Amino acid sequence: MSQGFARTQTVAVLGGGPGGYEAALAAAQLGAEVTLIERAGVGGAAVMTDVVPSKSLIATADAAVAIAAASDLGVQLFARNDAGTPLRPEIAINLAAVNHRILALAAQQSEDMRQQLVDEGVRIISGHGRLDGPHALVASTGEGGVDFDRIEAGTIVVAVGASPRELDSARPDGERILTWTQLYDMKALPEHLIVVGSGVTGAEFASAYMNLGAQVTLVSSRDRVLPGEDGDAAEVLEKVFARGGMTVLSKARAESVTRTGDEVVVALADGRTVTGSHCLLAVGSIPNTAGIGLEEAGVRLTPSGHIPVNRVARTEIPSVYAAGDCTTFVPLASVASMQGRTAVFHALGDTAIPPERGRIAANIFTAPEIATVGLQERDLESSGLAGYAHKLPLAANPRAKMIGVSEGFVKLFALEGSGTVVGGVIVAPRASELIYPVAIAVERRLTVDQVSRVFAVYPSLTGSITDATRAMHRVHGG
Known part of the structure; x- marks a missing residue:
């Protein structure tokens, strides 16, 4: 527990997804008395029905692709019939088993997160919550939500997430x-x-x-x-x-x-x-902000139902903060987590460094993955900044050849004159991992020359990052 924070400060968190979880955890670690209200399970939809399950499904699909493509690397799978003749087996997907594993994994992740909060002293209430003014939450629990618990707090963090958007002409039935x-x-x-x-x-x-x-x-x-x-x-x-x-x-x-x-x-x-x-x-999705007492407490909502927040995730009501997909900021789990921490740091008087849109890393978990960070080509064009780009195909990378990767690229963006790296795109297997050094370069405002001097393992896919920055050095000279 951090020193200098008396356990007299109270924080109430509505919603236990990435934003609410991190807010509750950070507040407890700073010595506050913390209550978290969550209706589905700690981790929220991100863990139970969205990010964790979907990326687990994608991991299974990646494994199927790896098996199917193994023959390109000289690996061949055979079974033998009763006569001893080799047969090439087909790849079969047991979706029931896949989904059983996915839901079990999600449940375990939720339990791990719940236990972490309990270990830090967070009080967790399972139920539906709503604001009762700018300094209190009311949780409905028990059978049919007939029992109520009122939690007063100096700071409230709203992290209720969002739900899939439905169309009047396309109503989901849960089966087809x-x-x-x-x-x-x-x-x-x-x-x-x-x-x-x-x-x-x-x-x-x-x-x-x-x-x-x-x-x-x-x-x-x-x-x-x-x-x-x-x-x-x-x-x-x-x-x-x-x-x-x-x-x-x-x-x-x-x-x-x-x-x-x-x-x-x-x-x-x-x-x-x-x-x-x-x-x-x-x-698309819609924020879960209807009917939870926000407007009655004075919190303004946009016409789409999102909560406007400032750079430290604060609403127009000083005691109320908001984080995650229910806000007007970037709808990513990692951003929600950062907003939750930033909100609590600001509310409790710790150092709060607001996240900046121009430094956020994101990933699309297709095959191949698409990872981005910082400013993109369209951003440079619309901003009028004098920038330049270099794209290096992965097909030229020796490690890519060894593992059978023929598609994808590394593309970096830098400013003219200074050579400061301001953004990048990576299309590759595990691009979500490869983007990290580019994210560090963007965050620390490194130049292409500075990045090019960092040693990359040979052979490695990260070598394409240093190769790209070396090529960009020629644009600048010295």
Whole structure:
């Protein structure tokens, strides 16, 4: 426990996802008296139904791809029949077993997080919570939520997250028409999965189920997959999707989704229809801010229901902070965690360093992964900053050749004159790990020359980062 903080300060946290968990943990470690209210389980939707389960499913899909591609490296799998003749076995996906493991893993992660909070002295209330003014939360617990517990606190942190957006013309039924939280009850691989929405969530699940062996159709209302991401990265992914047999319908807006027996029909705005066995709706999310007393307590909401916060995650009410997907800031689990910590540090008088949009690292868990950090090409163009970029294909990397990687690249952005690294994109297996040194360069404002002087293991994929910065040195000279 940190010194200098008396245990007289009180913090109440509504929501136990990444933002609420980190807020409660940090507050307890700073000596505050902390109460956390969570209805589903510590970790919230991120752990129980979203980030942890989806990335576990993707890890299984990656394993299937690795097995299928092993023959390219000279590894061949055979079984023998009764006559001793070698047979090439097929890769089979036991989706029921996969989903059982995923949900068990999520439950264990939630329990580990709960125990960490308990060990730090956090009081955890299982139930629904709402604000009762700017200095109190009310938790409804017990059978039917008839028991109530009122918690007064000097600081309140709201971290209630968001839920999948539903369409009036495409109501999920939990069996054939699904949101991403409902996928884990399926007992068998979908014969033909139609994914509506080509943003991050849609692209990730389309990639995963394609690699698990399902027929996949991706319905995109825009002219390409991942319309908000780097164009070169989206182009690589579209090529991988096409080679894997996925059908991508561009500029195709879904008007409705209906179910007839064991089939679903997606009607498009141009009059076409797509028929499949299942449909995944990945059309965005809405914040879980309705009906929890925010506006009554004086907290302003945007028309979309999000909570506006300042750089230290504070609302317009001094005692109320907010973190995560329910706010107007970047909707990432890592950002929610940082907001939760920042809010508590600010409220309790510790050093609070606000997260900056221009230094946030993010990853899209497709195959290959797409990782980004800092400013991107479009940001440089819109800001008027004099910057330049260098893209280095991974196909030229010796380690990539050894492990059979032929697609992907490292692309870095730097400022003219100073050579300061301001952003980057990596498309590669485990790009989520490879982006870290670039994130450090952006955070510490290192120049391309400084990065180029850091030793990278040879051979390694990280060697492409130093190779790119060395190539950028030629632009500057000295």
